Amino acid sequence: MSKKLIAVFLALVLIFSLAGCSNSNSTKTSDKTTSTTTDNNSATKTEAKQDERDVRYPAFDFGGKTIKVGLWWDYYYDSDNTSINDDPNLSNAKTAQMRLDNVRRIEKKYNVKIKFENLTWDGIIKSINTSIPAGTPECDIYLTDLQFGIPAVAHGLAQDLSKIAPKNSDLFNDNKIVRPLKVNGGTYLFQEQGLQTSGIFLGYNATMIKELGLEDPQELYKNGQWTWDKFEEYCKKGTRDTSGDGVADVYGFGGVFTDLVNGLMMNNGGSIAATKTEGLSSKPTMETLDFINKLYNVDHSARPWNTQDWNDNLLAWSSGKVMFWTAQAWLLKQEADKASSNGGSGLPFDYKIVPYPVGPSGDGKLYSPVQGNWYMIPVGVKDADKVYQIFEDFLDWYNGDTSLRDDPTWFESCFQNEDDVKLALDCDQNQKLDIWSSLSSSGFDFGATIWQPIIVDKKSTVAQAVEAAKPVLQGALDKFWSGSQQ
Numbered sequence: 001m002s003k004k005l006i007a008v009f010l011a012l013v014l015i016f017s018l019a020g021c022s023n024s025n026s027t028k029t030s031d032k033t034t035s036t037t038t039d040n041n042s043a044t045k046t047e048a049k050q051d052e053r054d055v056r057y058p059a060f061d062f063g064g065k066t067i068k069v070g071l072w073w074d075y076y077y078d079s080d081n082t083s084i085n086d087d088p089n090l091s092n093a094k095t096a097q098m099r100l101d102n103v104r105r106i107e108k109k110y111n112v113k114i115k116f117e118n119l120t121w122d123g124i125i126k127s128i129n130t131s132i133p134a135g136t137p138e139c140d141i142y143l144t145d146l147q148f149g150i151p152a153v154a155h156g157l158a159q160d161l162s163k164i165a166p167k168n169s170d171l172f173n174d175n176k177i178v179r180p181l182k183v184n185g186g187t188y189l190f191q192e193q194g195l196q197t198s199g200i201f202l203g204y205n206a207t208m209i210k211e212l213g214l215e216d217p218q219e220l221y222k223n224g225q226w227t228w229d230k231f232e233e234y235c236k237k238g239t240r241d242t243s244g245d246g247v248a249d250v251y252g253f254g255g256v257f258t259d260l261v262n263g264l265m266m267n268n269g270g271s272i273a274a275t276k277t278e279g280l281s282s283k284p285t286m287e288t289l290d291f292i293n294k295l296y297n298v299d300h301s302a303r304p305w306n307t308q309d310w311n312d313n314l315l316a317w318s319s320g321k322v323m324f325w326t327a328q329a330w331l332l333k334q335e336a337d338k339a340s341s342n343g344g345s346g347l348p349f350d351y352k353i354v355p356y357p358v359g360p361s362g363d364g365k366l367y368s369p370v371q372g373n374w375y376m377i378p379v380g381v382k383d384a385d386k387v388y389q390i391f392e393d394f395l396d397w398y399n400g401d402t403s404l405r406d407d408p409t410w411f412e413s414c415f416q417n418e419d420d421v422k423l424a425l426d427c428d429q430n431q432k433l434d435i436w437s438s439l440s441s442s443g444f445d446f447g448a449t450i451w452q453p454i455i456v457d458k459k460s461t462v463a464q465a466v467e468a469a470k471p472v473l474q475g476a477l478d479k480f481w482s483g484s485q486q
Contacts, residue, residue, distance in 0.1 A: 052400065056168055057393040059109045060386065066113040067387055069375075070124050070139035075116035077103050095404055102397035110390050124148075128378070132157045137378040140387050144189070149374050150435050153188045154480050158376040160186040164385045170392060177396045181374055181433070184481065189374035192395050195406045199368040199428025200259045202356060203317060203327030207349035208250075212237055217354040218419065228264075228291055231324075231357040235301035238323030253295060254303030254316040255326030257451050258437055263326065264288045266367040268359025272436035272446070276481050278473040280450075281466055284361040289450070289462045291359070296455050305456055318347060327353055329424055333414040353420045355427050366426055370433040435480070436473075444469075444476035 066079070076087035077100045084096040103114060117139065119127055125148050131138040132152075144152060152158050161171060161180070170177040171190060181189040204217055214234060220226040235252025243249055265271065270284030279285055295302040303322055306312040317325035318335035332351065340346045355366050375391075377384050398404040408421070415421050436446055449469040453460035460468075 053393060053396060054109075056170070057166075057389055062110045062112040062383075062386060062390065064111055064113070066115050067141065067390060068139045069114070069116045069141045069143065069391075070119045070127060071116060071143035071373075072119060072121045072124050074118050078116045079103060079107060079113040080115065092407070095398075095407075098404065099397050102394065106390065106394050109393075112390055114390075114394060128152050128157060132378045132380060135380050137380045140377065140381050141391060142376050142378060143373050144376055145373055146370065146435075147438055149189055149376060150183060150438050151441075151480070152376060152378075153183045153186075157379055158188040159379055159381070159384055160188055161190060161377070161388065162187045164377070165388050165392075166385065169389070170396075176400070176402065178392060181370065183433070189376050191372055191374045193402075193405075195408060195411060196425055196428035197329055197411050198371040199328075199366075199424055199426075200263050200356070201327055201353045201368075201424060201427045202263070202324050203332060203351055203353050204324045205317070205320065205322075205349050206352045208238065208320075208323050209234075216352075218352060218423070221354050221423075226354065226357045228357050228359050232291075232295065232299065232301070235295060235324065236299055239299075239301040248300070250320070251303035251322050252301040253324045254313065254322030255324075256310065256314050257305070257447070257455070259326035259328070260292065261288065261446070262369045262434070263356035264291060264359060266369065266432050266434070267356045267362050267365075269361045269363060270359075271432070271434050273439060273444075273473065273477055274432065274434045276477055278470055278477060280473050281470055284359070286462065286466065287359060287361060289454070289466065293454055293462050297458060305451075307456055317351075320349060329411060329414040333410075336414075350416060352416065353423055355423065365430050367430045367432050368428050370431045439473070439476045439480060442476040442480040444473045449473075 069075075069078075077084070077096070081087075081100060081103065084090060084093060084100055087096060090096055106112065106114060119139075124142060124144070127138045128142055128144070128148060129152075133155075142152075149158075165171050171180050171187070175193065177193055178190045179193050180187045181191070183189060202217075206216070209216065214237065217226060217234070220230055238250065238252035239248050240250045241248050261272075265285055265288040268284045268288050270282055270288050271279040272285060273279065292302075296305075303313075303316060314326075314331070315335065316322050317327075318339065332353075336347055336351075338344075358364055377388060381387060411424075412418075412421050415424065436444070439445075449472055450465050453465045454462060
């Protein structure tokens with residue numbers, strides 16, 4: 001406390017000394033110099049940060065042109081906006097102002113306008129598939145979902161960024177601003193960097209686990225004991241007839257097959273359509289399908305698949321019908337918020353998450369599929385190198401301070417404890433691209449060729465279904481990568 005008082009006393013002495021000195025003209029000059037020096041030091045620091053962007057992205061005159069970015073929602077902010085209040089969902093005035101100021105910075109630096117155009121979901125797909133092949137792309141940049149972004153690459157509609165982006169671009173160096181996605185040997189897609197929040201994992205009913213006297217799955221994972229065998233054991237114990245009618249009404253597992261297949265397969269070193277050659281019959285993938293078959297058809301510990309209602313499979317967990325489920329952050333928050341809305345008391349149980357268990361062919365790392373939205377520059381865009389540089393510079397609205405960009409508030413609100421937040425982020429650190437779910441229009445439908453005969457109809461063994469599906473999958477891959485229009 002005495003040190004603090006001394007510091008305050010010295011500060012007061014300095015203030016009064018400066019105030020007394022202000023009576024003389026000569027001291028006024030000295031005062032002004034001191035003040036200017038302080039301001040200049042502060043300004044120099046700011047300019048130094050700004051200079052980092054200007055060194056990486058040298059200014060040039062783009063002739064007053066407009067760079068049009070197509071997407072399927074309203075984006076803020078672009079050159080049409082003059083106030084942060086233009087955004088009806090404004091939540092953070094500080095970062096909103098930084099984004100708006102950044103628009104003005106880019107406009108001045110390059111003599112350019114930035115325009116984000118909401119084309120709607122169907123509209124952006126139509127624009128990509130019609131305007132680009134015609135040689136007159138409607139937009140200079142498109143934001144794509146992988147459902148239509150990967151086909152656009154396969155059909156030669158996207159430019160290879162490795163051939164147009166500046167060599168000192170963040171894309172090929174630090175990846176602090178953008179994240180590249182390699183497809184078919186080239187870098188055609190990129191997205192804005194941020195928290196890795198699209199990982200997949202298993203959710204579990206922690207209350208149910210405790211009631212059954214089972215060890216917490218997170219502890220098993222921490223101790224390297226979270227394996228397929230342990231997951232199977234838990235699923236069996238979680239499957240029960242609570243009503244006494246002789247029919248199970250609570251199952252050890254329930255969820256959607258897309259995430260289940262990816263979660264188990266990728267963490268077992270397998271793939272289905274990660275390359276131009278089918279991987280369905282590979283050892284890791286066959287092991288995955290055999291294990292899923294065991295859960296559903298041998299142990300009967302997985303909730304029967306509802307062919308009529310996808311959401312019944314996806315949301316069974318929130319009504320306590322399953323102990324483990326296929327989970328993502330948004331899904332947990334959606335159901336928890338729904339249960340708390342309109343005076344509700346929330347979900348009647350505690351929930352937690354755990355990574356997908358490691359399979360016998362897995363390497364022990366955590367994997368999730370590549371997801372999210374990805375930008376591309378279409379073939380036919382003139383001065384694509386300049387368009388890319390301007391846009392990458394535009395994306396660094398936070399001037400290197402990623403804490404402004406990566407606000408974890410929403411993500412953290414999806415979970416009930418900090419351990420879950422960390423695990424969810426860990427699950428998304430290693431991403432794998434496997435396009436099997438994007439091949440239906442090319443002739444391969446996993447649900448119809450694999451899931452239906454094995455899990456729903458129960459008329460085929462795994463080996464039989466895979467043998468029948470292999471040529472179908474290979475044909476779809478050949479068509480997909482040949483550039484044939486769908």
